[in-house]
Amino acid sequence: MLEKGKISPRQSCQLLIMALIATAILLVPSITIQQLEQDAWLAVLLGTLWGLVTLFAVYQLGLKYPNQTIYEYAQTLLGRWPGKIVGLVYVWSFLRVTAIVIREFGDFMTTSFMPNTPISVFSISLIFLAIWAVFAGLEILARMNEFIIILVISSLIFIMLLSLDNWDLANLQPMFTADLLAVVKTSFIPEVWAVDTITLSVIIPFLTRPKQALVAGAFAAFFANGLLAAGIIAALATFGPFLLQITRFPILTFVRVINIGKILSRFEVLVMVVWVAGVFIKTTLYLYCACLGLAQITDLKEIRPVVLPLGVIVIVWSFSMFNNIAELELSMSTPSARPILIYLGVPLLLLLVSWFKEKLQKRQPRRAQ
Amino acid sequence: MTSAFSIFKKLNIFKKKEVPTKNRGSAAKKAENDDSPILSERLALIKKRLGESNDVVIREFSSSNDKVKMALLYIDGLVDKKMVNDNILQPILSNTIANQYTEKLTSENALELLQKHITSASELSIAPNLTQALKMVLSGDTALFIDQEQKVIICGTRMWEKRTVAEPETEAAVRGPREGFTETMRINTSLLRRRIKHENLRFETMKAGRRTATEINLVYISDLVNQSVLQELRRRIAAIDTDAILESGYIEEFIEDVPFSVFPQIEHTERVDKAAAAILEGRILVMTDNTPFMLIIPTSFFQFIQASEDYYERPFVAFFLRLLRLFVLNVALILPATYVAVISFHHEMLPTSLLLNIAAAREGIPFPAVAEALLMEGTFEVLREAGVRLPRTVGQAVSIVGGLVIGDAAIRAGLVSPGMVIIVSATAISTFAIPAFNASIALRILRFPLIILGSIMGLYGVIFGLIVILIHLAGLQSFGVPYLSPLVHGTIGDMFKSLIRPPLWMSRTRPDMLKLQQQQRQATNVGKRHVPPEKRELTHEKMEENNAGER
Numbered sequence: 046m047l048e049k050g051k052i053s054p055r056q057s058c059q060l061l062i063m064a065l066i067a068t069a070i071l072l073v074p075s076i077t078i079q080q081l082e083q084d085a086w087l088a089v090l091l092g093t094l095w096g097l098v099t100l101f102a103v104y105q106l107g108l109k110y111p112n113q114t115i116y117e118y119a120q121t122l123l124g125r126w127p128g129k130i131v132g133l134v135y136v137w138s139f140l141r142v143t144a145i146v147i148r149e150f151g152d153f154m155t156t157s158f159m160p161n162t163p164i165s166v167f168s169i170s171l172i173f174l175a176i177w178a179v180f181a182g183l184e185i186l187a188r189m190n191e192f193i194i195i196l197v198i199s200s201l202i203f204i205m206l207l208s209l210d211n212w213d214l215a216n217l218q219p220m221f222t223a224d225l226l227a228v229v230k231t232s233f234i235p236e237v238w239a240v241d242t243i244t245l246s247v248i249i250p251f252l253t254r255p256k257q258a259l260v261a262g263a264f265a266a267f268f269a270n271g272l273l274a275a276g277i278i279a280a281l282a283t284f285g286p287f288l289l290q291i292t293r294f295p296i297l298t299f300v301r302v303i304n305i306g307k308i309l310s311r312f313e314v315l316v317m318v319v320w321v322a323g324v325f326i327k328t329t330l331y332l333y334c335a336c337l338g339l340a341q342i343t344d345l346k347e348i349r350p351v352v353l354p355l356g357v358i359v360i361v362w363s364f365s366m367f368n369n370i371a372e373l374e375l376s377m378s379t380p381s382a383r384p385i386l387i388y389l390g391v392p393l394l395l396l397l398v399s400w401f402k403e404k405l406q407k408r409q410p411r412r413a414q
Numbered sequence: 415m416t417s418a419f420s421i422f423k424k425l426n427i428f429k430k431k432e433v434p435t436k437n438r439g440s441a442a443k444k445a446e447n448d449d450s451p452i453l454s455e456r457l458a459l460i461k462k463r464l465g466e467s468n469d470v471v472i473r474e475f476s477s478s479n480d481k482v483k484m485a486l487l488y489i490d491g492l493v494d495k496k497m498v499n500d501n502i503l504q505p506i507l508s509n510t511i512a513n514q515y516t517e518k519l520t521s522e523n524a525l526e527l528l529q530k531h532i533t534s535a536s537e538l539s540i541a542p543n544l545t546q547a548l549k550m551v552l553s554g555d556t557a558l559f560i561d562q563e564q565k566v567i568i569c570g571t572r573m574w575e576k577r578t579v580a581e582p583e584t585e586a587a588v589r590g591p592r593e594g595f596t597e598t599m600r601i602n603t604s605l606l607r608r609r610i611k612h613e614n615l616r617f618e619t620m621k622a623g624r625r626t627a628t629e630i631n632l633v634y635i636s637d638l639v640n641q642s643v644l645q646e647l648r649r650r651i652a653a654i655d656t657d658a659i660l661e662s663g664y665i666e667e668f669i670e671d672v673p674f675s676v677f678p679q680i681e682h683t684e685r686v687d688k689a690a691a692a693i694l695e696g697r698i699l700v701m702t703d704n705t706p707f708m709l710i711i712p713t714s715f716f717q718f719i720q721a722s723e724d725y726y727e728r729p730f731v732a733f734f735l736r737l738l739r740l741f742v743l744n745v746a747l748i749l750p751a752t753y754v755a756v757i758s759f760h761h762e763m764l765p766t767s768l769l770l771n772i773a774a775a776r777e778g779i780p781f782p783a784v785a786e787a788l789l790m791e792g793t794f795e796v797l798r799e800a801g802v803r804l805p806r807t808v809g810q811a812v813s814i815v816g817g818l819v820i821g822d823a824a825i826r827a828g829l830v831s832p833g834m835v836i837i838v839s840a841t842a843i844s845t846f847a848i849p850a851f852n853a854s855i856a857l858r859i860l861r862f863p864l865i866i867l868g869s870i871m872g873l874y875g876v877i878f879g880l881i882v883i884l885i886h887l888a889g890l891q892s893f894g895v896p897y898l899s900p901l902v903h904g905t906i907g908d909m910f911k912s913l914i915r916p917p918l919w920m921s922r923t924r925p926d927m928l929k930l931q932q933q934q935r936q937a938t939n940v941g942k943r944h945v946p947p948e949k950r951e952l953t954h955e956k957m958e959e960n961n962a963g964e965r
Contacts, residue, residue, distance in 0.1 A: 056903075159759070159872065166871070174881050181889050188888040189881075191902040307765060314760045318877045325881055 047340055047348050050184025051253045057245065058261035059194045060187060064241040064330050065269035066197065067323035068146055071153060073236050074277045074295040076378040080231045082286040083216075084223035086274035088231040093270040095232065095389060096239025100262040102392035103242065107249035107258060109399055115246035115392075116341040122398050131391060132342045135246075138387050139335035140355065143328055144362040145373070147171055150324045151363070152370040157297055158317055168363055171321075171328060176356045178329040179336055180349065183251055186329055193322045200319045201272060205279045207303050216285040217278065235384035236377055239266035241327075243388050247334040293370070332359065449544040453483050453561035456544065460487060463548065477519045478507055483561040484524075487547075492554035494573035501535040502558065502569055521562040528558065528567060537570025549627070576601065582684035582706070584851065587723045594684045595706035599629055602701055602708075606633060609690040614638075617701075620651050623659035630665065631701040633689075638696040640929050643893050647698055647711060662702040662709050671891050676859055678852040679892045681713040688722040696930040712893035714927065716901065716912040718853035719743060724915050732915035739848060740913070746844040747857045750787050751864035751876045753837045757783040759872030775831045784869035786830050790838040791861065793820065798842070899927040 052060075077085035103115070110118035115135060120128030150171060151164040178186050232238055242262050249258050280295045283302065292298045297313050304310040332355065339351045367373040450456060457472060464470050473486040484506070488498065506516065506528070515531040529538060541547040547557045547566040554572035579601065582594030595602045603617055618632040630651060634644065650669040659665060662682060670679045683689055684706050689699050692710045700709040710717075719739040724732035756763050757772065764772070779786065797816035801809045821839075824830045841861070848854040860883060867875035890897035900908035905926045910916075923933050945951075 053903075154874065159874070162871075167874070170871075170878055174878070174885070177882075178885050181885055185885065185888045188896060188898060188902040189884050192884060192888070192898065310765065311762050314756075314763050314873050318873050321874060321877045322881065 047337055047345075048183050048251050050182050051251055052184055052187040052248070053253050054257035054261040056187035056191060057248050057252055057258065058265045059190050060248070060326070060330055061241055061244070061262060061265035062269045063190055063194055063197065063323055063326040064244060065239055065265065066201075066272060067320070067327040068149060069236055069269070069273050070201070070276060070296055071149065071294055071320070072374060072377055073273060074280050075289060075293060076234060076374070077231055077237060077277065078281070078286055078289045078295070079378065081223045081227060083218065083220055083281060084228060085231075085281070086277045087221075087223070088228050088234075088237055089270050089274045089277060091228060091232040092234075092238030093266050094238075096242045096266045096270075097263060099240070099388050099392055100242040100245060100259065100266065102389075102396045103246040103249070104259045104262065105396055106392065106399065107246065107255060111255060112250045114250055114337065114341060115395075116338045118399075119395060122395055122402070129342050131395075132338055134387060134391070136335050136338040136342065138384075139244075139331050139338065140359055140362065143175075143331040143335065143359045144366055146324060146328050146331065147359065148363040148366055148373060150321075150328075152373060153294065153320075154317070156370060157294060158314070165364070168360055171325065172332075172356050172360050174325055175329040175332050176352055178325075179333045179352050183248070183333060186326070186333065190326050193326060197319050197323050198272075200315065201276070204300055204303070204316065205275060207305060207309060208279055208283055208299060210305060211302055212279070212282040213285075214282055216282050230380055233380045233385060234378060235388070239270055240384065240388050242266055243392070244330060244334055246392065247337060293374070332356065449564075451562050451564045453485060453559060456559060457485055459544065460548070473503075475503070475507060477524075478516050479519055482519050482521050482524045485559045486556060487551055487559065488556040488571065489551060489554065492574050493556055493571040497535065497571050497573070498556055498569075502533050502556065505532045505534055521560070524560045525563050525565055525567070528560070533558070533567070533569060535569040535571065539568045539570075541566040541568050553627075572600075579605070585683065585685050585688070585721075585849070587685070587721065587726075589726045590685075590723055591687050593686045595686060595689070595708060597704050597706060599631065599701060599703045602706075603631065603633075605686045606690060606693070606699075609686065610635070610693065615693070618648075620648070622651060622654045622665065623656060625657040626659055628659040629703040630659075633693055633699040633701060635693060635696070638694075638924075638930050638932055639698060640696065640931070643712060643928075644698060646893060647700070651700075659702065661705045662700065662707045665700060665702060666709055671893070672889075675886065675890060676856040677715070677887065677890065677897070678718075678850070678856065679713060679890060679897065681710040681717050681850065682707045682852070683710060684708075685722055691722060691725070696924055696928050712895040712928070713897075714892065714895055714899050715853075715887065715897050718848065718850040720912075721849045725918070729915050729917045733913070736913055736915065742844040742847045743857065746841055746848065746854065747860060748864060748876060748880070749841050749844070750791060750837055750861060751868035751879070752873065753834070754783045754787050754865055755868035755872045755876055758869055772831070772833050775833055778828050779831050780828075781830075782869070783834070784865060786834045787838070787865050787869075788862070790824075790830055790834055791841075791865070794838055794842050795858070895927050900925060903927070 073089065074085065077088050081088055106115070106118060107113075110121065113121070116128075116132040119131040122128065123131060147168050151167040154167045155162060155164050178189070242265070245258055245262050249255050252258055276296060280289060280299045283299055284292075284295070289295045297316065300313040300316050301311065303312075332352075336348050336352050336355055339345075339355065340348045343351075345351065367376065449459065453474075457474070460472065469490045471486075471488050471490050474483070475485070476483050486498065486502065508516075515527050519527060519532075525540075529540070539550075541550060541557070542565060544566065547559075547568060550568045551557050554574065556569045556571045558567040558569065560567070576598045577596050579593050579596055581592045585594075593605060595605065607615065612635065614636045616632075616634055616636050618634075620630045620632065621627055622630055632644070632647065632651075647669070651665065654665070654668045656664070656668070666678075666680045666682070667673070672679065681692075683692070689708050689710070693699050698711045700711060702708070719736060721735075724735060727735075757776075761769055776783075781789070793816070797812065800812050800816070804812055817839075821835050825832050825835060845854045845858055848857070860879075864876055864879045867879045869875075871878065887898055888896075888902065896903045900912050904912075907923075908926050911921065911925070919936075922936055924930055924935050926933070
């Protein structure tokens with residue numbers, strides 16, 4: 046086994062929550078509000094369902110093939126080479142997410158906080174941390190996350206409570222006016238639906254109690270997206286949809302206007318601090334999944350040799366992927382078939398194949414023996 | 415083929431480098447060969463081996479019937495001379511006491527008679543040869559050599575000047591016992607025995623240090639302690655191969671999990687009550703001779719923000735103090751770095767009036783905020799170090815000159831801003847509020863890189879540094895126990911307990927992270943504790959009634 050550590054279901058749940066919240070809280074509000082105005086939170090809640098479908102497929106597969114990651118059981122299910130190709134697709138998509146997260150993070154930092162600093166400072170320092178943490182292993186990542194998640198969640202809730210002063214509930218009206226089709230369409234934007242549950246396909250074999258993965262994952266999806274929906278509602282109540290459509294990072298603006306007694310004001314830098322920690326966890330988790338995948342596909346004994354090269358690839362990719370933040374946002378907000386195929390289609394396909402295989406084996410019982 | 419193989423074998427033997435151990439072995443053997451039962455030869459050999467040191471005392475004498483020659487060997491200053499006289503010399507030499515055995519002494523039965531009937535020392539043992547006997551003598555025992563007899567009688571006569579039990583200076587407490595450990599192992603063990611009067615309390619002796627032969631005691635409760643931790647500890651201590659162990663810090667360095675870490679992975683204490691509490695919690699105490707500092711194994715980070723006093727004060731007080739210490743811990747680590755970052759990059763975070771004040775105070779100061787911070791922090795570290803090393807009376811003068819005069823003068827001279835002085839002194843006070851000195855100094859060291867990071871990349875740099883520290887901390891272990899537990903990797907109950915000290919009658923279990931043999935600490939006292947007012951049996955009226963009845 047490439048990973049020697051074990052993590053508890055609770056830790057996996059926390060990792061998922063962190064991965065879901067870290068990036069979503071930044072771009073999702075503006076994307077969904079652009080599409081749906083006051084009903085943006087509906088899409089987020091609906092999106093949880095798709096995440097649960099992925100989770101269910103991954104969970105079933107994980108139980109059927111204990112101690113195997115998706116890279117391994119893809120090979121047993123589909124055959125050696127087709128399985129490896131599916132595995133490579135996953136490595137590619139995990140790396141892509143890593144690159145997007147890093148890019149998003151760098152753009153966020155340069156546009157909002159440090160406009161004079163080159164983006165490479167942020168990307169490279171972040172990937173440095175991620176590489177180090179991947180070297181340290183999944184167990185240590187999970188432990189760190191236990192620490193960080195307390196900070197992140199409590200500060201998010203704290204911020205929302207502080208903003209109560211600025212709320213105007215009239216801003217939330219009219220509710221439920223959006224077209225149902227538009228809601229469904231928006232809910233398929235990969236940032237919106239709880240797509241990070243796919244990482245469980247890699248994590249489940251390292252759980253101390255794999256059977257609890259379903260509960261842990263479902264709780265994570267509901268909790269994270271619930272928090273996200275609450276965040277959207279809070280932002281809507283503060284600004285109304287029209288102001289939010291033209292702001293890039295609504296949560297940031299949202300914190301900026303908090304002013305309580307002229308003391309508690311302008312602490313959006315603290316949001317940045319908390320958010321850096323979250324992004325670090327997400328980057329590390331995805332980079333870890335990609336590295337473990339590549340190591341398993343190429344039958345390496347250790348994960349170490351692939352970490353550095355993949356880290357460098359991710360950095361370059363994050364630079365070349367988009368020209369600017371507007372392009373990034375545009376590509377985020379256009380629903381495409383690719384994530385649906387990879388995150389929903391493939392796990393379901395694998396599940397179907399395993400069911401068929403079981404049926405076939407039952408029909409021709411023990412001829413070999 | 416075979417010849418090639420044999421060459422390999424030879425090479426292998428060559429590689430093993432057994433030369434030094436062989437030499438040592440042969441030297442010891444040679445000494446044993448020289449060791450003869452004849453007394454005069456033996457005494458010559460002793461003189462050769464111990465040299466002409468003036469504290470070595472050899473007293474030759476004969477038994478009262480003049481049949482057996484004997485000699486006493488002890489180190490002056492390590493033995494109780496009165497005991498040597500009364501219990502060894504007196505019974506053998508005098509025939510005034512009605513002792514029929516001294517008359518019967520011959521060189522054949524001397525060993526048995528002396529051991530069983532004549533000497534009256536309470537601790538008595540037999541050493542098989544001179545080398546063993548010398549080891550005991552050097553620890554303060556008295557050796558009795560008998561002519562024509564290979565074996566040596568060893569009488570336990572250890573007694574030397576000891577520091578009395580005093581109040582621990584490094585860990586003061588408002589409430590709690592005032593006793594601290596001393597440098598003498600026997601006193602220390604007695605202090606622990608007096609607190610834990612249970613048959614399962616074990617003192618396990620080991621030795622380390624080739625030249626110092628320092629005694630190490632592992633103290634634990636045998637039906638509580640985790641056996642694998644105990645075995646690992648034994649293994650690590652047995653593996654120590656060094657010439658000197660002068661303080662428990664030596665052992666700490668040899669046995670800790672990650673040698674290259676700023677953070678202390680083993681807690682030490684001078685307080686007897688704290689040590690006893692650790693043992694009762696299922697941890698292992700490593701006592702080292704000649705030092706009052708005992709090691710507690712395993713250790714997790716949150717022990718450093720706990721003090722024994724937490725358990726003597728009421729729970730609310732303890733909760734408040736622990737929160738305060740946690741806050742202080744963060745202040746000590748990141749306050750100066752945050753200040754530098756905010757001043758250099760994030761002006762918008764400050765309320766406008768405060769910002770204006772700070773800007774006004776900083777006007778005319780030639781250095782950037784980093785230089786200012788590093789200067790002041792450096793000065794503070796120097797002052798602190800000077801205060802520790804100087805005699806106490808002079809130390810106060812240093813703190814006055816350093817703290818008041820230099821601080822004030824630096825501001826007037828326009829070298830540093832008053833804001834920075836406030837920040838640095840707040841940080842300094844915070845570091846002193848952390849109960850464990852070794853933990854607070856780790857934070858002090860980390861403060862400097864954080865300040866530099868904060869000055870380069872603002873708060874992002876600070877959080878970058880903190881994540882680096884967190885990666886390191888999350889990877890640390892102390893004897894199998896994750897360093898950040900129970901906050902990380904622990905049960906939810908333990909997580910809360912590390913911050914909130916529950917009332918004693920509520921804390922039923924010992925920490926889960928230690929994986930002890932017995933988890934439960936006490937019976938459930940929860941239900942018995944609170945009686946609703948209408949069911950109270952002892953009321954004020956009843957007290958009066960009973961008194962009336964008595965009259």
